[in-house]
Amino acid sequence: MSSQQKFVAALLNAELPPPAGLLTWNGSDPAARFAVYRNNVQVSLVNALADTFPVTQALVGEAFFRAMAQLYVKAEPPRSRVLAFYGVSFARFIEQFPPAATVPYLADVARLEMQRVHAYHATDALALSADSIAQVLTDGENLPRLQIQFHPALSLLKSPYAVVSLWAAHQGIADISTIDPYTPETALVIRPQLEVEAIRLHASAGDFVAQLLQGATLGMAMEQTSRDHQDFDLTAILGLLIRSQTILSMHL
Amino acid sequence: MLKQTTATALAMALGAALTVVAVPAVAAADGEKCFGVALKGKNDCAGAGTSCAGSSKTDYQADAWKLVPTGTCEKTASKTSATGYGQLAAFKANSK
Structure with missing residues (x-):
């Protein structure tokens, strides 16, 4: 694994130790500083999903949505720099997410919201x-x-x-x-x-x-x-x- | 024979669809793309090859446009435009 891959892996998984070789300007614990960064990355991606899928969120409530989005962020981090299109595979993820099985229409609502984003930027x-x-x-x-x-x-x-x-x-x-x-x-x-x-x-x-x-x-x-x-x-x-x-x- | 009836049915349906459309199509033309008048991040879209709404980086960006009522574009002040007003096509900004 390259050092960048190690960095990304630690960014997405809080159970992994922070990447080796981190320094802090004031000598504080690098692990704590890295945890702040990790949290910012994950929260910003969950926020991006909440922006793209507002109705999906409304249908299940904020707590459920954010918990589900957090697992998605870990499973499928962005592959493109374009945050607007982040979540292209979110509907498929929802379909296979057991706790969402009681709201079978949720995935298709997410699909519609993503299609609206694509239409907007076409x-x-x-x-x-x-x-x-x-x-x-x-x-x-x-x-x-x-x-x-x-x-x-x-x-x-x-x-x-x-x-x-x-x-x-x-x-x-x-x-x-x-x-x-x-x-x-x-x-x-x-x-x-x-x-x-x-x-x-x-x-x-x-x-x-x-x-x-x-x-x-x-x-x-x-x-x-x-x-x-x-x-x-x-x-x-x-x-x-x-x-x-x-x-x-x-x-x- | 089927081909002939299909052609006729299509022609009739399309003809009928066009008569229904005729009226709103005129109203739809009420607006023009105006370059150089949108404030930063407030553009409706931009020239070819860029991302679209809300993407302009500066005020009065010369290649970003906003949809405005027809006839008002060239009366809207633009700080980047050589004419001092918005233009109907993307232009090169003043270098000041």
Whole structure:
């Protein structure tokens, strides 16, 4: 182990002795000084997670959240200098964290919060105007063969739980007492006008967008979704995608 | 034959979607990106290749922008801009 690896190991595990060769300016015990530093590192990372996952924290309370976050920090310290994206694997950690098993929807709420952060920081991109889309329409023959390129801020989350409603309830948008967390919901995360939004999609619309994201053509996605869902409303989802400026190009 | 009905259905749905969209699309254009007017850390975003909101390091940073009502950008004071006001594209700051 290199001296840096030893330093990091001791930083994350309070049971390890401080790294060898530490000096203090006033001759005080290096172990005590190192413990202060270790504590600052861990607390700042837990704080970063609390900033990114406020609804996840609200759902289980601060004490539970911070205890869980502390274990995560030790298990998966940051791999990047960008603190904004720290916690990409937090949802997966929550899924496998036995004490959180009684709140099975917690991991997906965390997933939604992380997707919002990614949407917030995604690159700017200019959406196709309604005029350019009308232009595409003039070549109707080719329409089924077109693929859609979406805005980099767009992402989808299909959950067996009411993720969008649970999140909204913590923004004062919905009343939490009326929400059944076990209702499946699909979230569409977008950033129209620089404002991140999570919109609840009809299951059929969610399947349609998921196929397009995987590179299916409009024709394939439409036919498959219509087969799977009697109630698929193609006009509604296309309208939403255009209105929220998510379509960057429609191409062969 | 299926291909033809798919094409028709798609064209109709897209056409209908566009008529629904027409109105809000106009309202959505109400704003312009204004460079050089945001105070430190208060920008909405910045030029290519940088991180985004809240990332500007200095007041009136020349390549960081804020969304402002259309028409007001070039009337907003900017200490870094050669014109003395915000600009609609990233610019090189005055060296003073």
